[in-house]
Amino acid sequence: MAFPEDWDPPARVEREDEYGYLVSLIRSLPEGYRRILELKLVEEQTNREIARRLGLNESTVASRVLRGRTMLKERLEEGYHYAAV
DSSP, X not given: OOOOTTOOOOTTOSOHHHHHHHHHHHHTSXXXXXXXXXXXXXXXXXXXXXXXXXXXXXXXXXXXXXXXXXXXXXXXXXXXXXXXX
């Protein structure tokens, strides 16, 4: 499944440009992490559901979720400068 180009930001996201930036960061991750974060953060699937869907162990999924989130955080800290409103 491809990452949709026309996502609508969740209601809790206040600024669409910030959401778009986050989407671009997720897309820039290595495939194994990107796919799992898409399923976890976008489709809101559980680790168990993701494991079954991708044929992985739940512990592998949990590990990749944590590592993927860490990668996102690092990329945000390196290149994202939040401008206070």
